[in-house]
Amino acid sequence: MFKGVYNWIDERLDITPMWRDVADHEVPEHVNPAHHFSAFVYCFGGLTFFITVIQILSGMFLTMYYVPDIVNAYYSVEYLQTKVAFGQIVRGMHHWGASLVIVMMFLHTLRVFFTGSYKAPREMNWVVGMLIFFVMLGLGFTGYLLPWDNKAYFATKVGMEIADTVPYIGPYLKELMQGGTIVGAQTLTRFFAIHVFFLPAGLLALLGAHFFMIRRQGISGPL
């Protein structure tokens, strides 16, 4: 029955080559931890993606309860954490996952750096990876404000003061991010939109490019 449905779709859309291309590409021995234990360093990229998926899923569930306005934001998070079934777990996954994704990405970056995998012809993929790194830091910075507790508020205020010191464009940059002259209602809605729509959209596009290039170029050979 499943096979019949698959064949019906395949006849019309010819989908087999697409997924076979992903499924059949070879994974060489030197990156396979089953053959060389030290090859576990090659798992960090996959784990980064795994945690990114967790972040996206847990974040989707958090937005079911979170209210991005300064009157309700804190109380919606408090409600989510203390009253909603498994709310504390879901928020915990998003909170700790945010740190873990940075750790994994950092380890992945170090692996690529110290194995010299960014060398020709893979320069572009390294640059895209770095852009992913910056997007992740941006997600961390914008997400930090959303619970709207004192820690969130004052850390963002310090961040804004730092942005303000950039020569020439600093004050404009600060006002653009704040959505006004103070860290307030506009800042929260703006950070929410950036955290939930703008940066994830950019992240998915960059991840697509990252994976496409890996698929095209293959993984770097043994040292």
Added chain:
Amino acid sequence: MAHGHSSKEKVVYVGDSRVKKRSYNPEQPDYTAYPGKSEAFIPNFLLKEWMVGVVALVAFLVLTISEPPPLGYPANPNNTGFVPIPDWYFLFLYQLLKYPYASGSYVVIGTVLIPAVMFGGLVMAPFLDSGKERRFYKRPIASSLMFVSLLAIIYLTKVAWNGYEHELKELNIIPEHIEREEKAREAAAAGKPTGQAKPGGKEVAIVDKDDPAMASFKKATCVACHGADLKGASAPSLRGIGDTLSKDEILKIIHEGKNDGKMPAMYDTAIGAGLTDQDIDHLAEWLAKQKAAQ
């Protein structure tokens, strides 16, 4: 039929469909590009990677269950005593700004120049380190720069965190997320509400605004923190305070302070401002009369 297709064909494409009928089966690739035991990504390798993923997932879930995510008190822009701290992965950049050569009039060095050089160098790494050699010990400049940067990041993060902990200790501050959780646990044990009271709702009126106690309230400098209209500023609102505190309790707070001196003992200040004991007594009585419901 109108279209000239053979009726033996299983699917007849109409119009300009670009999908051609396939008469071959996709071939299995031969894994000869690399020597050794190559294997297919799905399912052979992905299953192994999934095992690593499962171990990571279990460890991660243990962490989320044992350590609840921190949540402090609602943001209060008037809170002047809060010690700001960024997320841990920004700490090294934050610490940089505390050194004299990267703060004050040189702050641009700490906020723009050093991060731009470091991150710029990282982005441009493949073009700066463009030799063919891949092993890290055969490219000493790139590797040693990375090692030094790593050590610097670890050092700066550690110093920043130690500084933060030291500052908390010095100021005798318990981080709000810990304090909130403890208080919530105590409140739960006592059967009281555990959540933070939400401000807003109905505005509580001042009771007997023309009472001479209002003048005493201003004279004794209470207004500086609690606001000229009793609505609170850096200290909480006192409107409706009579609902939670009695006259004696208020007197005690005036004499001894509250919250480890966040509300200081104001008795001497009040006397110094020319109030008598009777005025203070009357002030406490008036504050105790401030009830939300009339």
